[in-house]
Amino acid sequence: MEQNLPELKKDIYLALRDGNLAHAEEIALNAMAEQINDPDLEEVLKVVRFWQNRAELLSFSEERNSGEILFEEWDRFVQFASENSLGNKKVIGAVKSYVFRTIIDMLIEYYRINPCKDRHSLVMLGEAFYEVGESEKAIQTLEYALSFPGDGNDIRVYLLLGDMYAEIGNDELAMVMFGEAFYLLPQMINLAEITYAPVAKLRKKIEEDGFSGNEVVEWVPVYGYIYKGLTVRRNLEYQDYMSLQQRIKEYEKSLKIDKKVVQIIVPRLINYYLWVFDYYLFQMKAQKGAKKVAERIVALYDELPEKDALMKRLRERTKAICQGLLEEYNSWDTAGAPPPEAE
Structure with missing residues (x-):
């Protein structure tokens, strides 16, 4: 085989990013036929076959919210990757780019033909933009989502915006978003998923003070008020x-x-x-x-x-x-x- 392994891997990543699963599989199989032994090639085949077995989910349908369904399937893929110890970040990152850009296209098309817009789908669209690195579009979409009524149990939009505002250095708006989430439904918040440094510091202090379990998240907004970190509220x-x-x-x-x-x-x-x-x-x-x-x-x-x-x-x-x-x-x-x- 004329190409060396690093070059072959580059071709595989490009094929996965473009959604050309068959080509990625072909490159990996040809390399293995040439007795090139590399665990990454096995991972490529597992990833490709996972999505090939779900090919119908990668195609848009007017009869369903295809983007939402594919978004849910991505969560199952993450679980599959964990259970099968798939650790090649380039492989996962390449297929993630393809899947989330497909999700974006599907959600936008669904919105185009469906006049009943809802916050839930907008939040998914904003998160999908964020996952492919389009932070500005993600923030704009999530801010727009806030103009739609929620069901009273949807705090995801506030947590996402909190993290995104923090990433761009807008701590004041980040505090407002996290404060809203802790006000609405603290019991639904997974502190491990929040990347905002002040919240992580508050959590550490609360645990050091002897609180544990469900108590910790309840004390975050209180500690945030009296020890700083979550002092700005709407x-x-x-x-x-x-x-x-x-x-x-x-x-x-x-x-x-x-x-x-x-x-x-x-x-x-x-x-x-x-x-x-x-x-x-x-x-x-x-x-x-x-x-x-x-x-x-x-x-x-x-x-x-x-x-x-x-x-x-x-x-x-x-x-x-x-x-x-x-x-x-x-x-x-x-x-x-x-x-x-x-x-």
Whole structure:
């Protein structure tokens, strides 16, 4: 064979990137027939045959959201690659480029013929752009996705935008996105998937303080507020405030009757109250209301007596942070709104 192995591999990677699976397979088989022994060639054949067995998924169909289906299949391929110890990054990267560009084409075509646009598909499109290195298009698409109503359980768009904003150096917007995710559904967040350095540092500190399991993610927004890292939040609309008020009332009730989940309820309540504290202080300019909320936040640390030393430290730090903000803005309002639990 005239070409050496590195040149053959380059041809294979190009064929995979172009979606020419048959040609990639042919090159690998010919090389093996020439008694060229290389484990990468075996990996190429496994990858090629995985996708050849799913050839129908690589073709667009108007009868289904082909892009979404292919996106889901990529997750199965990642699992397949892990189970079969496929570690050649160039092989995986080449086929990934082909699959995700196919996903992009499919999602765009699906949108063209389907007038019912939804946030879920837009989020997938934004993620697909990101996976092929088109960060600007990814951010634009995900920002557009935010203009569509979500189902209340979709925090993926906020986590993706948080990581992407951080990558381009916009820490303020990154904090806003992560703050929103931790506000909406902290229990659905996998901290291991977040690459934003401040969140990773907060997680480490929380674990060092003795929290574990599901408790860790609940404390992230609280630690992020009092130790910095997640201090920038979006402004609440009035309907958001009313919804938050209702959440607080429900969790305050649960705190009294269900002590089995107090370790989760306390940090979640503190986070909610911190949102209200900011709302009163910065948006409503209602300092008296903010002060009452701060008092409730500080009192909540007493609900975890088994961690008395740690709670005392967190309580004092939170008290100092809130007091400092209240003093900084002490020229505002003399009336103030009552805290949610008192209304």
